Amino acid sequence: MPALSGELVVFGFASFLALAFALLMVVQKTPVRSVLSLVVTFFGLSVLAILLAAPFIAALQIFVYAGAILVLFLFVIMLLNLKEETADKDDRPVQRTLGLLVALALGGLLAGATLRAPVPPRGPLTGPRIPMPDEIPALGRLLFSDYLFAFEVLSLLLLVAAVGALLLSKRRFE
Amino acid sequence: MTGALPGVAPMAVPPGAFLVVATLLFAIGLAGALLKRNALSIFLSIELMLNAVNLLFLTYARMRGDLAGQMIVFFVIAVAAAEAAVGLAIFVALFRTHRTVDVDKIALLKW
């Protein structure tokens, strides 16, 4: 355990933020509020990302996740005007308890497993080394060389998704 | 917990901490996905799980000093965007026909 450095403090704060609001998100009954708590969690995560020498990803996190996806959620929630979860009594107690247990168990398992696991594949490094002062050009180069195919497929996927969403949410019956 | 690979700048925060945070987030998300009844909340929880995994990737990327990890996260985020669009559209359509998004009230995957 290294000495209490500024980075460590930031990490502690950010991770606390993330975890706390993640929990809040789950226990929250009002959809809007859980969305908001998730936004905060994402802030925490993006801070962690910056600590992990990935500022670009951090910004992307905020821009895409918080800025677009979750706004979309909010938008839908308001569109459907969803209030608190109706009928708080869950008519499936087994599901509830069992679900909780399984979730915790799996969490524990994964934590243990990840901690025991060695640094993943020790093969030769594909991309350039990080941390580096400005990794964005490197990312771009990687994206358009090694990952070009994936990138193209992705663009296709996005197009399809857009069309599909349009089709699904179109009013057919009225 | 084995440290970073040789030749990679050491981290002020032990990577293990990041991993734990990630797994915890994942567990929380999982719990949410299993316990929530509102389809949108479930969806949110799934997003959380995705992000937990992203964090994992970033951590490993940092540990190996390999940019590839960040690449994958980039892709995950993009795919998540597409998934969100379609999923939400489905919910809207669902709500229109059933007037609810409570997954217990919509037991359609049944004979």
Next chain:
Amino acid sequence: MSPALATALEGAAKIAFVWGVVLGAVLPNLIWVERRMAGLIQDRPGPNRVGPFGLLQAIADILKMFMKEDVVPMYADRLLHTIAPLILLVPAMTTFAVIPFGSSIHLFGRDIPLVIADVNIGILYVFALTSIGIYGLVLAGWASNNKFALMGGLRSSAQVISYELAMGIAAISVLLAAGSLRLTKVVEYQASGTFLGFLPLWNCFPQALGCMIFVVSAFAETNRLPFDLPEAEAELVAGYHTEYSAFRFGMFFMAEYLNLIAASAMMATLYFGGWSLPGLHPTGILGGVISIAVFAAKTGFFIFLFVWVRWTLPRFRFDQLMNLGWKVFLPLSLLNLIVTGALVLWGVV
């Protein structure tokens, strides 16, 4: 003193300077300017009682806001209702962090770049913050538990998301030309050469289309006329801030103007060469000051444009707004991107 401390001090100084100027000088006068302009355009005097030419009108307004009663509707979501304005305000204020407001000055034996934080994800940072700003509007709308407010919130979210796309793609082509996300790099690039030999290499020339898209989208992003659908008085009373009063309303008010200023600054930076001016090679303190002045002038022009347009153009209908965003601007911005790519490829820019 230790370099770390020096850096901290330097940062603090810059922050103080920027916010001082923006909040202390620009904002109040901006309110005055807007109202005077309105008067001018509508052929009436406008505020001219308080102080010389009514210059103190802004102060008066602010005082009034602080003194009014702060009402929170009974069935509102108290928490969200409270924090919504803040969510809107904070990003609006932090946007300025990455905008280079001048070249650099040599002071106390150190070279001080005139930008608070020269991060390598500059533009992304700005967009991220603006996208966060949406929450303010949406939540305000939702928390007020008022149908008009909700409508306003919905509209704003839809509108901002839609126009972020076109705006973002337009910005991407700027990055393409500059080859970096850093706003300082963008400015330096624009200061670096000439376009077609006789024009300055400001992006507004090679990317006139993108520039146009960006400017118009900025109007939508800041919910200014002719795109102020979220607060369309005629249909939605006052839109998302219907249920707000006193200084909460004041915050919305501030946030709107701050966004306006930030947007103007961004336009100046991305498309009009920021602090640079052809033939001007700022050196030393004087140079720094001049560069700041140049930047201020450009930003000022766009602020003026905002005001001007607001009092000149009528409001769009919402479907028109959406059509414009998705069916016109998005394709056009893509076209612009392709053209720019070609230009870069053939080394024209």
Next chain:
Amino acid sequence: MKQLWLIPALPLAGFLLNGLVALVASSMRAEKESGADHPGVPLPYAQRLFHGVVGVGSVGLAAVLSFAALVPYALGSMQVPEGLAPIVQKVYTWMAAGDYTVDVAFRLDTLSALMLSFVTLVGTLIHVYSVGYMQKEEGYGRYFSYLNLFMFAMLTLVLADSLPLLFVGWEGVGLCSYLLIGYYYDKDFAVAAGKKAFIANRVGDFGMVLGIFGVFALFGTADFSFVELAKRQVLAGNAPLGVYAVCLLLFLGACGKSAQGPLYVWLPDAMAGPTPVSALIHAATMVTAGVYLIARCSALFVLAPDALTLVAWIGAGTAIFAATIGLAQNDIKKVLAYSTVSQLGYMFLACGVGAFGAGMFHVFTHSFFKACLFLGSGSVIHAMHHEQDMRKMGGLAGRIPQTFRTMLVATLAIAGIFPLAGFFSKDMILGSAAASGHWVLYLVGLFTAGLTAFYMFRLVSMTFFGAPRGHAEHAHESPATMTVPLWILAAFSVVAGAVGIPAVLGGTDAVGRFLEPSVAHPPIGEMAHGLEIGLMLLSLGVAVTGLAWAWRWYGRAAGPVEAVSPQAHAFYEKTGALGRLVANRWNVDEGIEALVLSPFRKIGTFLWRGFDALFIDGIANASAFLVELLGDLLRFFTTGHVRNYALAFTLGFAALVAYVWMS
């Protein structure tokens, strides 16, 4: 001529153009008037013009090209004793399997040149003729597109440089024949006839395909280079059994296409198609493809003398058999059909005795006078308003003189009257039969010649002489588009023989020498010139006798429709059963029905009712039933609640993680 491929390509283009326009037009018409084809409603003139121009033009151009190609080649080939080397032009590689490739390559040698000459010539003439004949038809465009398609296929068949490509043409002509026989698809008998032709051909093609495989197995290649190989083996003088089998198989194919042996049955029915089609496909060109195939593979057949003998016998048998049937037919086209079958028999007879040149020569001449006869009959039918029964005709000589004259010429030609084309070709066949020492075959051929003369002149007499019966009074001559081709063909049936005047008559058996390089010519015994002359006179005498007899019985045919010729009637009365049998076409169709078809039908019924319905379906149903049971079982696990599924999924995942961790 560098682009042989253009020759078949042109009709193909014509087919596409015509077909497209016809389709579009008919669909547009269908929109206008409900219902696509209104029989008897002629097309707009513009469209007719278009179809006519495209149809005739494409084929005519092809003809021009092919003559531009073959004339220089033929002349050049006549100069050198061993003939020019065949021109082979590869268009592209069709199939490549391992180191063996099948090319789409076209071959011009003396044999294909001969075929090419009359196929394109007759084809063009018949296209021209059709312009007039089909004028009133609704399916004008359809007709011409099919006809062009046929020309494409036929030319491919003729020019092909390999058996596979030849087979493409082979099937193509079969298809077109089917389509055109069933051209009047609203008439049941036409449709049935089409099917019959197609199926009969299938039997033959089955042999054909196996034959091709066999050739490949024998020589390791299926393009016509195998002929050379075969030739060399002639020198080596060894004939493995395989060759024998392959020859029989190929001959089976030839029988199917050329209506030999029991497979002839489809050809008479094929007369259901429009007359020009009968002329082009079922008299002049397609049906001779079989002979062409045999000639092509002559080198191979020579290796299996027994097979050749079989060919000869089947040919001779078919010839006389069909001729006898021809005696008693009353449908003008039927007579011609049986005559065609009989003449094809001659050709095979020639091939069988090893005189492939003679066979091809007869193919050549026959195409002209038989086409002329068919077109003539078409003109008659046209004049009689689609009346085909000769008993209802008569006395047309004065009313449609041009048709009459041309048909008379053609009749004399086919009857083998000196010096018309038929005489030389037929006599060459008979001569070689005799020379090769098959005297029985010779006699059969001779007798058949007599029969031919008889029934052909019977046809002419019943149609043109005597007193008009039925509506014969108001018959009218056909337009020039029909008569001009008639005249041209008639002219050819006069002179075509000139290319094959035998040595004894001071000629220089040009055809024989011309074909020498491309067909085998096994040694046939020589005959004393005196004997040869004698035989010629004999056959001539027989022919004249036949003519005279026919004239005596039918020449002044008058009286009621049923008893056109008292003498004939009396004769059949006398012969009794035999006569009736002949009149009934030896009950061949009934025989086939009883011996082949009905057993097949029974087997099929069994397979359908017993095997398929019970066994196969049983399996399917049983499995379906099992699956249903399983489904009922699993159904209890599907609560339909997403969360349950998610939970189960997670449990599984947790178990997996635990396992991985533990191990």
